[in-house]
Amino acid sequence: MQTNLYFVRHAHSTYTPDEFGRPLSAQGIADANRVTELLLREDIDVVVSSPYKRAVQTVQGIADFLGNEILIEMDLRERRIATNDVDDFAQAMKQLWTNPFFSFAGGESNHAAQHRGVSATRNILKKYQGDNVVIGTHGNLMVLIMNHFRGTYDFAFWQQLTMPDIYKLSFCGHHFVDAKRIWGKL
Template sequence: MITNLYFVRHAHSVYTPDELMRPLSEKGMQDARSVAQLLKREFIDHVISSPYKRAIQTVEGIAASDIELVNDFRERTLSGGPVPNFDAALQRVWEDEQFAWEGGESNVEAKARGVEKTLELLHTHAGKNIAIGTHGNIMVLIMNHFDAAYDFQFWKKLAMPDIYKLSFEGTKLIEVVRVGSFE
């Protein structure tokens, strides 16, 4: 029995320091409509999202009913405050998966929560097509658990939004396909 998880990295958002309520930009809203059109062809059985507004807005057009909010699919916390150079700070946590900036999560910590929830979904929604509105870094950390080819360099190439269909037999990853292109 094949279970398909469609990890949807949120569309472009307007930066605000309020991570939870940061909305999509006008372009992000247009792209979210395209995401909905693409995924409606995939016969999605259930829609799950990070509780962050930008992730919810990206997948809300797919949902036939309520979206299940799952905190474990929120973006990884890089640090407890601003970092001087975001790319360098992110590269550092990918180079040493145990390292965490003050107030932040290491790759090991963030990956553990994302993978645990992913494995739970594979059991509770076996044989279904599930769309998951999430964020780039946590998405790639989860993918990395199943295949080390999904790493920092892969993350750097992601678009906003981006969709990857991960197909599983039980908990074994059997295929990854990029769905659509938003570059």
């Protein structure tokens, strides 16, 4: 029985220091509408999301269309880089990807974030076997999850993601079958 997980990286957001409450920008809202249009073609059964507002807003349209509530999964939240802002975000990300067990003070290593995200993904696969599930999440965590199933999804892959972006991961039971990008097919 095949299960399809549609990982949706959130659309562009307006920066605020409030990670949980950061909303989509005007462009992000327009792109979230395109996400809904695209996902309407995919026979979606369930919508799950990170608790962060920007992730929820990006998948809200498909949930509304289905008449479903978004199921919040705390472990789909973005990884925390550090307690305080880092001086050079790109360099910090490169360092984290170079050493999966390294973390900045108060932050989460790639290994820890990946473990959390993969555990959440496996729980979703178990609970919604045979369904098409939309997962509203974040770029870094999404790539860490994908990397677990296929090592070619790495730092360079993360760098080329767009906001939003959508990847369909197909599974037979808990066994990864394939991944393909579906964003941009309108």
